[in-house]
Amino acid sequence: MAKAVRSTPPGVVDAAVAAALVWVSLTKAAASYPASGSRRFDALAIALTVAAGAILVLRRRFPLAVMALCAAAVAVYQVRGYWLSLNQISLQLAFFSVASWCGRRWTAAAAIAVFPELLYSNVHVWAGSVFDVCLGTVAQVVVVGLVGDGARRLRENHALMAAYNEQLHRKxxxxxxxxxxxxxxxxxxxxxxxxxxxxxxxxxxxxxxxxxxxxxxxxxxxxxxxxxxxxxxxxxxxxxxxxxxxxxxxxxxxxxxxxxxxxxxxxxxxxxxxxxxxxxxxxxxxxxxxxxxxxxxxxxxxxxxxxxxxxxxxxxxxxxxxxxxxxxxxxxxxxxxxxxxxxxxxxxxxxxxxxxxxxxxxxxxxxxxxxxxxxxxxxxxxxxxxxxxxxxxxxxxxxxxxxxxxxxxxxxxxxxxxx
Missing domain, CATH: 3.30.565.10 (Histidine kinase-like ATPase, C-terminal domain)
Known part of the structure; x- marks a missing residue:
């Protein structure tokens, strides 16, 4: 099973993840009717949710562009007053893609863009003081960034090891x-x-x-x-x-x-x-x-x-x-x-x-x-x-x-x- 997963093309995996994420988000929104937010989950909310999830298909090839579009869709979604915590997973996955495929400078810039949107959602959803919510949001962003950076370094190490093995085989x-x-x-x-x-x-x-x-x-x-x-x-x-x-x-x-x-x-x-x-x-x-x-x-x-x-x-x-x-x-x-x-x-x-x-x-x-x-x-x-x-x-x-x-x-x- 694990071998079959490793042999699956990355594009197919990303498409499956994006489709699953969109399906889960829409299913949860439909199950929570009437909407938990201040506004009903209408056609615009569905379109923004689908856009925030579907754009993840390109997260490996264009991580920065996917991050920007996903953050823009979530921002419009929040400004319109829809269910605030619904699209957090899409936003965090886009941020993870930047951390795992780009350098640390771009990761820091993406964290600055992600933090306000997550904080805005968490302040309205989480219980506790504002300080605790801010501290929890910082921990949330840091954990996702560190996991993504670790994945990037692990992939680079694998690439170096593969190149080294190829060099040994060539020798x-x-x-x-x-x-x-x-x-x-x-x-x-x-x-x-x-x-x-x-x-x-x-x-x-x-x-x-x-x-x-x-x-x-x-x-x-x-x-x-x-x-x-x-x-x-x-x-x-x-x-x-x-x-x-x-x-x-x-x-x-x-x-x-x-x-x-x-x-x-x-x-x-x-x-x-x-x-x-x-x-x-x-x-x-x-x-x-x-x-x-x-x-x-x-x-x-x-x-x-x-x-x-x-x-x-x-x-x-x-x-x-x-x-x-x-x-x-x-x-x-x-x-x-x-x-x-x-x-x-x-x-x-x-x-x-x-x-x-x-x-x-x-x-x-x-x-x-x-x-x-x-x-x-x-x-x-x-x-x-x-x-x-x-x-x-x-x-x-x-x-x-x-x-x-x-x-x-x-x-x-x-x-x-x-x-």
């Missing part, structure tokens, strides 16, 4: 949109890393297989098997990432695609060994107290190593690569360094360059280092990249660790060499 929607945008950027970066690495390895292996197809069938066969494995792995990762962009109705399909975990540190040996099969001698070393790391940090390490190796395949084919992963108490560091093409024997360098020809044609827009720095900054880490004094290129990623990565007493130094 929440902005945060959700920003989170969606950042997630799409992350997925785009993942797609870039996955596609660039796997296609680079495939291009290198395809060039190698083509180069040695007639002279070394075993090496060509190994290169083709590597292409098959890398292609299958790349497609699986692409499906996993693209499934994140599916709409909500494909939740079941997305859940099946997400069964494959994101790559991490455990997959680094396979990644580095595969690069070694592309004609890039590689070495992988793990130092320090190994312990489980958050999935995000493991993925960051994996992607940075993957992007660094991809850059080696593109820009320094055939060079030697050294990947070193160091666990320290407060951070984890990974270093990827290559020796540069000039350190490779001439004949081997020509073979490596020929094998990497297709990868070099798709070098990209040069955003790899920027993407790696952004990925490191996402986890509060740092990434430095530059030329080595002895030649070649070096990438160093340092990521801080919090207390969530519990330390385990498992220490080892694992070399992995491929050529």
């Amino acid at each position: 929440q929607r902005d945060r959700e949109k920003r989170a969606v945008l950042m997630e799409r950027i992350r997925i785009a970066r993942e797609l870039h890393d996955v596609t660039a690495h796997h296609l680079s390895v495939i291009a290198v292996q395809a060039g190698l297989a083509r180069y040695v197809l007639d002279s070394d069938a075993e090496t060509a066969d190994q290169a083709l098997r590597t292409i098959s494995e890398v292609g299958s792995e790349g497609l699986a990762e692409l499906r996993r990432l693209i499934s994140l962009l599916r709409p909500e109705e494909d939740e079941g399909m997305r859940a099946r695609a997400d069964d494959r975990p994101a790559p991490g540190i455990a997959q680094l040996p396979v990644l580095i060994e595969r690069v070694g099969l592309s004609g890039t001698p590689s070495r992988y070393t793990v130092a320090g107290h190994q312990r489980p790391l958050p999935a995000g940090i493991e993925l960051c390490v994996y992607r940075v190593v993957q992007e660094s190796l991809t850059n080696v395949l593109k820009h320094a084919p055939g060079s030697s690569v050294d990947v070193r992963l160091e666990y320290e108490p407060e951070h984890v560091r990974v270093t990827v360094s290559d020796t540069g093409v000039h350190a490779i024997p001439p004949q081997r360098s020509r073979t490596a360059r020929s094998a990497a020809a297709q990868a070099a044609e798709h070098t990209g827009a040069g955003v790899g280092l920027t993407g790696m720095r952004e990925r490191a900054a996402l986890y509060g880490g740092e990434l430095s990249a530059g030329n080595n004094p002895d030649g070649g290129f070096e990438v160093i990623l340092t990521l801080p660790l919090d207390g969530a990565a519990a330390e385990e007493p498992n220490t080892r130094n694992v070399p992995l060499t491929s050529s």
Whole structure:
């Protein structure tokens, strides 16, 4: 019931109140025949009573005008000598509307206009001394004004609260949109890393297989098997990432695609060994107290190593690569360094360059280092990249660790060499 009343348009409520007030006033006047006032309740009295009540339909839109017209109708009604207390409710409701919809200055002005009319009526109707009647009329006006002012402040507070809630909802929607945008950027970066690495390895292996197809069938066969494995792995990762962009109705399909975990540190040996099969001698070393790391940090390490190796395949084919992963108490560091093409024997360098020809044609827009720095900054880490004094290129990623990565007493130094 209360919900239905709150949902009713204000104009309908005001019309119902005005109609009820007119009906009650006319019914009381008819029931008190002969009239209680000094003059009979004739057609003019009926018209003034109807006007004083009907004008209240507009009390929310034009409170000051309604107050003025209602006060004028009541004044004429009183001057003509009709039943003095009959239209007090209409006058007080008009005054209440001014107090609840206008400022306090207008409320004070309306109180000055209302008080004489109410006092004139009360003096002739109420019993007691003139002082008591004046005091009671003052209390009557003050109570109506305070109630109206309280209603105005309550409505303003509700409006402020609604605006505040709307602002909170808008901020929440902005945060959700920003989170969606950042997630799409992350997925785009993942797609870039996955596609660039796997296609680079495939291009290198395809060039190698083509180069040695007639002279070394075993090496060509190994290169083709590597292409098959890398292609299958790349497609699986692409499906996993693209499934994140599916709409909500494909939740079941997305859940099946997400069964494959994101790559991490455990997959680094396979990644580095595969690069070694592309004609890039590689070495992988793990130092320090190994312990489980958050999935995000493991993925960051994996992607940075993957992007660094991809850059080696593109820009320094055939060079030697050294990947070193160091666990320290407060951070984890990974270093990827290559020796540069000039350190490779001439004949081997020509073979490596020929094998990497297709990868070099798709070098990209040069955003790899920027993407790696952004990925490191996402986890509060740092990434430095530059030329080595002895030649070649070096990438160093340092990521801080919090207390969530519990330390385990498992220490080892694992070399992995491929050529």
